Amino acid sequence: MPTGIALRDAREQLFDAAERVLLRDGPNALTSRAVTTEAGCAKGVLHRRFADFDAFLAELVLDRVARLDEQATALRESAGTGTVAGHLTDALTDLFGSLAVAIVGLITARDTLRARLRRTGGTGGPGGVPVLAEATAMLASYLAAEQERGRVTEDADVDTLALTLIGTGHLLFAGRDGAPPEREAVLRIVDSVVGGVVREPLS
Structure with a gap:
């Protein structure tokens, strides 16, 4: 080979x-x-x-974060179809029902890993939490695409909405040892955040 x-x-x-x-x-x-x-x-x-174990973990995080690019592309391309709340609910479920919560826990638990990721500038940016920062950008990009299509109001602050969705979604999914929350529970969170700016049936 x-x-x-x-x-x-x-x-x-x-x-x-x-x-x-x-x-x-x-x-x-x-x-x-x-x-x-x-x-x-x-x-x-x-x-x-790998130079050391933190180098291995940093590459693991960067590899998994890179996979968000595919999800972000698919989400943005879905703009104008289905419902805004439905797409956001599915995106949050896919994100936090997978490795994202565990990776955030890993980064939080290991100061040396977090410092390495910040030095490389490969994820999270200078002020963001790796993975969550990229996920927030993904939702903001999708909401902006819906805004362009008139399904989200022109005055909606898509960056703040995305940040609120990620923060609330993380709290909803984190710390669960058993099954993830029901889709309806996630949808209620999404509805409460975007209900005032979406120009369509929410569910």
């Missing part, structure tokens, strides 16, 4: 293993040994590819 393919496969294998550990056991359980054990490979495999 060519070296490039082998390295890429190993990287994804390690990232997928870290994701499983993070979701199952939480950020405090995420160590290099836990990752390589979960991946079924020698510990040296990780250290040959």
